[in-house]
Amino acid sequence: MSQFDQFKLTFFEESDELLMDSSARASELDPESYDIEELHALFRAVHTIKAGAGAFKFTELAEFTHKFETFLDWLRDGKIALDEAGADLIVRGLDIVSDFMDAAKNEQTPDNAQAAEALVEIDAILNPDAAPAADAPEVDTEAGIFSEEDDAVGAPSAKIFRILFKPGRQLFQFANEPLLFIRELATFGELIVDVDESELPPLDKIEPEDSYLAWTFTLTTEKTSDDIAEVFEFVVDDATIEITEIGAASAPAGATEATESAEAAPEAASADAAAGAPAAKAAAGDKPQAADAGKKQGVTSIRVDLDRIDRLVNMVGELVITQAMITQQARDMAGDGRNQQQTMAEEELAAHTRELQDAVMAIRMQPVKSVFMRMPRLVRDLGRKLDKNVTLVMKGEQTEVDKTIVEELADPLTHMIRNSLDHGIEKPEDRVKAGKPEQAEIVLSAEHRHGKIVIQVTDDGRGIDRERVLSKAVEQGIVAEDANLSDEEIDNLIFAPGFSTAAEVTDVSGRGVGMDVVRRNIQNLGGRVIVQSTPGEGTRFMLTLPLTLAVLDGMVVAVGDQEYIIPLTSIIETVRPATKDIRRIDDNFDTFSMRGAYLRLLYLNRIFRVPGAIKDPSQGLVVVVDTETAGRVGVVVDELLGQQQVVIKSIDTNYQGVEGISGATILGSGRVSLILDLDGLAEMEAHPPVDDTPPASGSDPEPDPDPEPDPEPEIDPEPEAEPEPEMALEADYDVAPIVPSPNDTQTMGAEV
Amino acid sequence: MSKKVLAVDDSKTMRDMVNFTLSGAGFEVIEAEDGVQALQKLGNDKVDLIITDVNMPNMDGITLIRELRQNPTHKATPILVLTTESDDDKKNAGRSAGATGWVVKPFDPEKLIATVAKVCP
Numbered sequence: 001m002s003q004f005d006q007f008k009l010t011f012f013e014e015s016d017e018l019l020m021d022s023s024a025r026a027s028e029l030d031p032e033s034y035d036i037e038e039l040h041a042l043f044r045a046v047h048t049i050k051a052g053a054g055a056f057k058f059t060e061l062a063e064f065t066h067k068f069e070t071f072l073d074w075l076r077d078g079k080i081a082l083d084e085a086g087a088d089l090i091v092r093g094l095d096i097v098s099d100f101m102d103a104a105k106n107e108q109t110p111d112n113a114q115a116a117e118a119l120v121e122i123d124a125i126l127n128p129d130a131a132p133a134a135d136a137p138e139v140d141t142e143a144g145i146f147s148e149e150d151d152a153v154g155a156p157s158a159k160i161f162r163i164l165f166k167p168g169r170q171l172f173q174f175a176n177e178p179l180l181f182i183r184e185l186a187t188f189g190e191l192i193v194d195v196d197e198s199e200l201p202p203l204d205k206i207e208p209e210d211s212y213l214a215w216t217f218t219l220t221t222e223k224t225s226d227d228i229a230e231v232f233e234f235v236v237d238d239a240t241i242e243i244t245e246i247g248a249a250s251a252p253a254g255a256t257e258a259t260e261s262a263e264a265a266p267e268a269a270s271a272d273a274a275a276g277a278p279a280a281k282a283a284a285g286d287k288p289q290a291a292d293a294g295k296k297q298g299v300t301s302i303r304v305d306l307d308r309i310d311r312l313v314n315m316v317g318e319l320v321i322t323q324a325m326i327t328q329q330a331r332d333m334a335g336d337g338r339n340q341q342q343t344m345a346e347e348e349l350a351a352h353t354r355e356l357q358d359a360v361m362a363i364r365m366q367p368v369k370s371v372f373m374r375m376p377r378l379v380r381d382l383g384r385k386l387d388k389n390v391t392l393v394m395k396g397e398q399t400e401v402d403k404t405i406v407e408e409l410a411d412p413l414t415h416m417i418r419n420s421l422d423h424g425i426e427k428p429e430d431r432v433k434a435g436k437p438e439q440a441e442i443v444l445s446a447e448h449r450h451g452k453i454v455i456q457v458t459d460d461g462r463g464i465d466r467e468r469v470l471s472k473a474v475e476q477g478i479v480a481e482d483a484n485l486s487d488e489e490i491d492n493l494i495f496a497p498g499f500s501t502a503a504e505v506t507d508v509s510g511r512g513v514g515m516d517v518v519r520r521n522i523q524n525l526g527g528r529v530i531v532q533s534t535p536g537e538g539t540r541f542m543l544t545l546p547l548t549l550a551v552l553d554g555m556v557v558a559v560g561d562q563e564y565i566i567p568l569t570s571i572i573e574t575v576r577p578a579t580k581d582i583r584r585i586d587d588n589f590d591t592f593s594m595r596g597a598y599l600r601l602l603y604l605n606r607i608f609r610v611p612g613a614i615k616d617p618s619q620g621l622v623v624v625v626d627t628e629t630a631g632r633v634g635v636v637v638d639e640l641l642g643q644q645q646v647v648i649k650s651i652d653t654n655y656q657g658v659e660g661i662s663g664a665t666i667l668g669s670g671r672v673s674l675i676l677d678l679d680g681l682a683e684m685e686a687h688p689p690v691d692d693t694p695p696a697s698g699s700d701p702e703p704d705p706d707p708e709p710d711p712e713p714e715i716d717p718e719p720e721a722e723p724e725p726e727m728a729l730e731a732d733y734d735v736a737p738i739v740p741s742p743n744d745t746q747t748m749g750a751e752v
Numbered sequence: 753m754s755k756k757v758l759a760v761d762d763s764k765t766m767r768d769m770v771n772f773t774l775s776g777a778g779f780e781v782i783e784a785e786d787g788v789q790a791l792q793k794l795g796n797d798k799v800d801l802i803i804t805d806v807n808m809p810n811m812d813g814i815t816l817i818r819e820l821r822q823n824p825t826h827k828a829t830p831i832l833v834l835t836t837e838s839d840d841d842k843k844n845a846g847r848s849a850g851a852t853g854w855v856v857k858p859f860d861p862e863k864l865i866a867t868v869a870k871v872c873p
Contacts, residue, residue, distance in 0.1 A: 007772070011765040044807050048763040051836055055769070055858030173821075175830040175852040177873055184870060234853035234871070237844075 009303055011052040012105055018045040019098050020373040026090045027380035028391075031082045039076035042090065046072055049097060053104075061100040064115050068093045071122045080125060089125075091377075093118055158189065160247045161228060163217040166196075168238035171211035176235050178215070184231050189221030218246075306403075309363050313550055316353075316360045317647040320551070321666050323353045324644060328668030354645065361548050364404075368446045368455070369397035371409045375417055375444055382421045389428045389438055390421060395445035401453045402548045408525055409455070409545075412518045416457045416541045417442060419494075419515060424461030424539045434536065436460065448547070450626075451569040452527075455543040464533040466490045473499060491533045495519040524652055525549065526662045528679045552675060554646045556667065557623065557637040559604045560613035564637075565646055565665060565675040570625040572632065574640060579618045592617065592634055599624065599634045602681055607660060614638045630682035644668070648675065660684055754780045755872065760790040760804035760816065761834060766857065770803055773861040774868065787811025791819060794826065801872040802831045803855065806842050814849045821850035830871040 022045045025038050050065035072090070074080045096115045103110035163185070167178060185191050196214040200206070219228070225243045232241050327346050372394050379392040425440040432438055443458040470490050473479045478496045485493075493499060497516040522529045527545035546552070554565035577592045582601070584590055590601040601622065605613035614620035614636075622634040646665035651658055651674075662677035757779045759770040771781040782799070784790035786808040802820065806813040813833060820826040833846035833854040843854050852871045855864055 007765060007769055010768050014764045041809065044762060044809065047807050047836065048765070051763065051857040052765045054836070055765070172828070174847070174850055175828050176871065177830075180870055180873055231870070234847075237847065 006303065008056055011056060012101065015049050015052065015097075015101050017370075018048060019094060019101065020370065021045065023091065023094045023098075024373050024376040026087070026094055027376045029082070029087045029090065031084055031087050034082065036076060039072060039082070043069065043072040043076050046093075046097070049101075053100075056104075058100065058104045060110050060112060060115065061097065061104060064093075064100060064119065065097060067119055067122050067126075068097070070126060074126065086125070089118065089121055093122075157248065158220055158222050159245050161217075161219045161221065161225065162242075162244045162246050163219060163228060164214070164240065164242040165217065165232065166214035166240040167211050167235055169207075169210045169212070170238065171235065172209050174234075174238075178211070178213070181231050181235075182215070182217075185217060185219055185228070188223045188227070189219055191220075192218040194218075214240075304363075309360075312360050313364065316357050317550060320353055320357055320645060320647050321668075323349055324668035325670065326668075357551060357645070361402075361550060364402050364548070365400040366403045366406050367398045367400050368406055368409065368453075371406055371413060372397045372444060372446070374410060375413060378414060378417055379421065379442060382418065386421060386425075387427060388421060388425050388440065390425055390440045390442055392417075393441060393443045395443065396447050399446040399448060399453060400547075401446075401545065402550075404549055405453070405525055405545055405547075408521065412521050412529070412543065413444070413455070413457070415515065415518045416543075417444070420457060420459040420461065420539060420541075424459040424463070426462050430462075434462075449544075451547060451553075453545050453547055455545070456540055457543075458538060458540040460538040463535040463537055463539055464491050464494065464531070466533075466535070469493050469499075488532070491531050494531060495529070520657075523657060523680075526648075526677075549650075550648060552646050552648055552663075552665075554644055554665070554675065555623070556641040556644055556673065557604075557621075557635075558639050558641055559608070559637050560610035562608065562610050562613075563641060563667060563671060563673045564604065565644075565673050566623055566625065566635065566678070567662075567675070568643060570627070570678050572624045572626055574621055574623045575634075576621055577617050577634075579616075582617055590617075592622065594624065594634075597632075599632050600630070600682075601634045601636055603636045604676075605636070607681065607684065625678050627679045627682045630679070633678070633682050635676075635678070635681075646673075646675065754778050755800040756780045756782065756798075757801045757803060757868075757872075758782045758784060758790060758794060758799045760784045760787065760802065760808070760813065762786055762805065762808045766805065766834065769859075769861075770864065773864050776861075777865050777868070779868075787813065787816035787819070790816055794820075796825050798825055799829060801868060802826075802829055803834060803868075804831065805834045806846065814845050817846065817849040817851050832867065832871060 022042050025042055029038060046065050046069045050062060050069055053059075053062035053065055071080075071093075075082055075086065080086070092114075096118055099114070100110045102108075165178070165181070167176070171178065182191070182193060194216040196216065197212070199212045199214065201212065206212070221228075225245060228243050229236070229241070232239065235241075327350060330342065330346055375394070376392050379390055382388075383390045420442055425442070426434065426436075428438045431440060441460050443456070445458070446453060446455045448454075466487060470479070470485070470493070473490075473493045473496065474481050474483075476499060478493060478499055479485065494515045495518070499516065519529050522543055522545065525545055526549065527543060529541060529543045531539060531541050533539040552565070553568040555568055555571055557564050557566055575594060577594070581594070582590060582592045583598070588606075590603075591598040592601055593599075601617060603615075604610065605615065617634070617636045620636055620638050621640060622636055623640075624632055624634050626632055644667070646667070648663040649665055651661060651664055660677055660680045661674050662680070663675040664672055665675060667673050755778070757770075757774050759767050759774070759781055760783075761767050761770070762785050767783045767785075771783060774781050779801075782793055784793050787804075788810045790802070790804065791811075804813040804816055811819075817831055817833070820829065820831065830852040831850070833842065833851045834857050835842040835846070835854050836857045846854060853867065855867050859867075
């Protein structure tokens with residue numbers, strides 16, 4: 001890729017950012033009350049894009065941005081007033097610029113119709129009295145010094161010029177240097193210099209910073225008088241300059257220099273040379289050595305193809321696995337062959353591998369800003385459409401997360417904000433009646449929490465109408481009529497597949513696709529989404545996502561002959577409870593008390609039907625974990641096998657989503673291990689599929705006065721009326737087959 | 753020792769282009785995104801040339817030039833203003849603030865180097 005293409009990419013990227021930022025600003029622009037700085041910022045953005053467009057010869061874009069910029073300039077100078085139509089024109093103008101940019105990126109011819117229409121409108125505003133004027137955009141016509149020399153070379157006839165140069169007294173205050181003009185003239189041909197020092201005062205009267213000298217030059221050159229004038233272009237207003245042609249030269253005196261310069265000219269015209277050192281060398285003139293120096297400075301970032309990074313990420317992932325294998329095997333050899341040095345080397349290898357991996361992962365991290373910036377436009381447009389008065393407040397836009405996750409966030413966020421606007425936010429008059437400010441507020445925030453990113457969409461609307469949601473859910477057969485659901489469970493029904501409360505389907509939402517798709521998308525990314533709502537006060541969507549899709553710090557636990565990974569970030573502590581602390585609520589629902597709190601127990605051996613596992617928690621271990629949806633729960637395992645950073649292999653891409661499992665990995669032993677999705681598991685416990693085989697473990701059922709609602713068995717042992725397509729992840733590995741069950745939910749079955 | 757140039761522009765594209773072009777011509781290029789940052793980066797260190805955009809957030813180029821011309825360290829430093837097309841208003845504003853000359857955006861690299869050679873000994 002040539003340097004010029006690099007610049008172009010920078011330009012595209014910068015313009016994208018500017019456009020996103022601008023369109024957010026433009027959406028918020030309220031003609032009645034706005035900050036003038038907003039208009040300045042918009043002007044600067046369009047101005048910058050115009051400059052780039054000119055540089056890269058995107059003529060249509062340059063023409064459009066030229067007019068657009070003038071329009072914004074007039075607005076910010078107060079020459080014209082901003083009204084609703086003007087604000088709209090800005091938004092549209094930015095869209096058009098965006099279209100032009102897309103066309104430029106794809107090297108297509110842009111569609112000019114919209115631009116032409118907008119230009120007519122802008123012209124009408126700029127020249128209210130005149131007919132659409134020919135304010136010809138002054139796109140770059142300056143071909144640069146060498147192109148002009150090119151012309152000069154075409155007619156090589158030397159002329160003699162007399163040049164009078166009498167600079168103003170303040171010449172030096174602008175840091176102009178007459179010596180440099182003289183040097184430049186000297187490159188044009190044969191130069192004779194006469195200095196006029198008549199104005200020079202006596203020494204004691206001299207102002208050291210003033211200019212007193214004047215010059216008369218006699219120049220024999222092939223250049224034109226315009227070329228000569230250009231030498232003095234910076235001082236022409238403050239100096240007396242007279243250029244007179246006094247005759248033709250008998251011989252082309254300046255030929256040598258002119259030819260030398262001309263050699264550079266053809267290259268100057270080609271795009272590649274735009275970046276080129278040959279041009280630099282020619283122009284630097286008397287210091288050609290300079291062209292080679294100094295290239296090492298100034299480059300602070302490079303652009304790399306995403307595929308290359310992904311290849312790097314994958315390779316490092318494999319390296320991490322290999323490293324784990326080496327460590328594991330060395331450990332298995334324990335005793336004899338192992339010495340301290342080897343152990344140290346292993347530790348160092350582990351540390352370096354880890355560091356390498358962190359470094360590689362960091363390359364993919366990006367702020368969520370790029371996706372957040374799209375939301376103000378959405379809120380503005382939808383707010384108008386629905387006659388709702390809403391502001392969007394954004395927090396934590398700089399929070400970084402893996403690029404893939406950033407990209408995948410756009411749809412879910414759009415859906416959630418739509419949902420808030422359509423269902424949550426009331427009409428202004430209803431808000432006033434409810435004693436709320438007329439203008440509603442949606443807060444979009446991002447933050448890092450426990451090694452995850454948490455994104456929240458909070459509105460101050462009416463909250464979820466639980467009665468309506470429940471009755472609709474019953475009507476649509478999503479829940480049983482006599483189901484006893486908590487408020488939280490009712491709220492989360494909006495994520496159920498096929499659920500919709502909309503009485504009529506609107507443009508905005510209510511087609512029954514939406515929130516269930518949101519949940520699925522988020523789950524596919526290894527994340528969770530929940531909703532919390534307070535009637536009359538508002539609704540909060542909370543989205544929790546991993547920072548990266550590639551690796552995870554995990555605790556390897558043994559259950560029977562299986563090994564599972566529990567994400568380390570979720571683990572609070574590990575205990576072996578005393579028998580007396582374990583309480584049976586009913587056949588399938590155990591709790592244990594830890595320092596006065598009762599935690600629900602999740603038996604992995606039951607959920608995944610692992611034979612030969614320890615059934616009594618007091619004989620095994622309970623890993624206390626934090627979940628987003630169910631608070632703290634205890635996961636019953638046989639033993640802990642150790643911490644390990646694992647490389648996540650997606651089950652989704654290789655098979656399909658499995659409830660309770662967020663992914664798989666290859667352990668140091670070479671075995672495949674499943675990574676537990678604790679929130680999913682906790683939910684399975686709370687909403688288990690029907691089970692007709694109660695688990696075998698038994699102690700006396702002890703009725704609890706205040707049982708958790710709806711405690712049902714957690715396993716669907718034999719999916720009915722559906723063949724069991726057994727599918728091992730890798731034939732050679734010892735893996736539990738994954739069995740899809742009806743209703744789009746999956747359970748794990750183990751071959752017994 | 754290579755000459756030092758301070759390039760001030762809020763557009764990364766422009767900074768990149770100035771930087772690359774002048775680095776290639778043997779200059780050491782320092783970048784700043786606006787006038788405030790330019791003054792911070794300069795401090796009391798002398799540079800051989802300053803190239804600045806006019807329209808920038810925080811502190812625009814004209815204000816920057818005025819500030820520099822009042823500073824004994826920078827009062828004699830050549831300053832080029834980056835203007836778009838033949839914007840005479842900006843050229844004049846730059847000139848009356850104390851700019852040495854101007855570079856018309858968009859510029860060919862050769863043009864930039866030629867212009868720089870005109871003001872930077």
